[in-house]
Amino acid sequence: MGFIDSSVPEQHTIVNVGQLTPFAIGGTRLCFIHPEDSNKCIKVLREDRTPQTRRQLTKGIKKLRPVKHWDDQQKELTAYRQLLARDTPALWHHIPEFFGSVETDLGLGIVTRIYRNFDSKFPRNLEEEVPYGIDDSLKKGIADFKSWLRRELVVTRDLLPHNIIVVRDSLQHCRLMIVDGLGNSEWIPVSTWFRSFASRKIERKISKFNHRVESLLVNQ
Ligand SMILES: Nc1ncnc2c1ncn2[C@@H]1O[C@H](COP(=O)(O)OP(=O)(O)OP(=O)(O)O)[C@@H](O)[C@H]1O
Ligand SMILES: [Mg+2]
Known part of the structure; x- marks a missing residue:
C-alpha cells in the first residue's frame, strides 16, 4: 500500500519564463526553452488567449459555456495523459514526448x-x-506519418500544416511530429469497438490534410 508522509510539505516551485524570449509564438501559446533543461519545451497560454479572455470576447448564448470549455491547455494535458495511459510506445513516434505540467509565472505550462x-x-x-517543395525525404516523411495515423488511430483535431513540424534527422530523412491539436471533444479513446469509426474519421482528416498540403504547393 502507498504511504504518504504528511510531514513533507508538497513542493510548489514556480518556473520563471516571463523574462525569457520564446523560441516560437503560436496563435494561442508561447513556447519557451525550459530554463532548467534545454531539451524541453514549456508552452504557456498567451495572455490574450486565456479561457477567461476568450469567453469575454464571445458573443451570445455561447458565452454561457463554462470556462473549461475554452481551456485548450487543459484539454491538451488531458489528451497527453490519456495517451500515456494507453502505454503504446509507437504512439510517441509522431507526438512529442510528454513530461507533465509545471506552474510558471505565466500560468500552467505543458x-x-x-x-x-x-x-x-x-x-x-x-x-x-x-x-520550398516536397523532396523525396519529405514525401517519405509524409507517407510514414499517414501510415502511423492509420495504424495507431490517433484522432486529433484537424491536421493543420502549421501544427506539424518537419524534424530533419539527416539530409535524407525527416520525421513529422504533431506539436499541437491533441485533445478536444472529438478525441475518443479508441478501443477495438471503435476502430472502424475512428478509421473513417481519420481518412476524412487525411483527405483534408492532403488538400491543405497541395494548396501550399500551388501557392508557392
Ligand atoms: N516540441 C517542439 N519542438 C520544436 N518546435 C516546436 C515544438 N512545439 C512547438 N514548436 C513550434 O512552435 C510553434 C507553435 O507551437 P504550437 O502550435 O503549440 O502553438 P499554438 O499557439 O498552440 O498554435 P496555434 O497557432 O495553432 O494556436 C509550432 O508551429 C512549431 O513551429
Ligand atoms: Mg499551433
Whole structure:
C-alpha cells in the first residue's frame, strides 16, 4: 500500500519564463526553452488567449459555456495523459514526448521534448516547409506519418500544416511530429469497438490534410 508522509510539505516551485524570449509564438501559446533543461519545451497560454479572455470576447448564448470549455491547455494535458495511459510506445513516434505540467509565472505550462534538426536548428512546420517543395525525404516523411495515423488511430483535431513540424534527422530523412491539436471533444479513446469509426474519421482528416498540403504547393 502507498504511504504518504504528511510531514513533507508538497513542493510548489514556480518556473520563471516571463523574462525569457520564446523560441516560437503560436496563435494561442508561447513556447519557451525550459530554463532548467534545454531539451524541453514549456508552452504557456498567451495572455490574450486565456479561457477567461476568450469567453469575454464571445458573443451570445455561447458565452454561457463554462470556462473549461475554452481551456485548450487543459484539454491538451488531458489528451497527453490519456495517451500515456494507453502505454503504446509507437504512439510517441509522431507526438512529442510528454513530461507533465509545471506552474510558471505565466500560468500552467505543458512540458514536452523540444525537437531540433540534425544541424541543431529548430524544425520548420509543414506550412513553412512545403512551399520550398516536397523532396523525396519529405514525401517519405509524409507517407510514414499517414501510415502511423492509420495504424495507431490517433484522432486529433484537424491536421493543420502549421501544427506539424518537419524534424530533419539527416539530409535524407525527416520525421513529422504533431506539436499541437491533441485533445478536444472529438478525441475518443479508441478501443477495438471503435476502430472502424475512428478509421473513417481519420481518412476524412487525411483527405483534408492532403488538400491543405497541395494548396501550399500551388501557392508557392
Ligand atoms: N516540441 C517542439 N519542438 C520544436 N518546435 C516546436 C515544438 N512545439 C512547438 N514548436 C513550434 O512552435 C510553434 C507553435 O507551437 P504550437 O502550435 O503549440 O502553438 P499554438 O499557439 O498552440 O498554435 P496555434 O497557432 O495553432 O494556436 C509550432 O508551429 C512549431 O513551429
Ligand atoms: Mg499551433
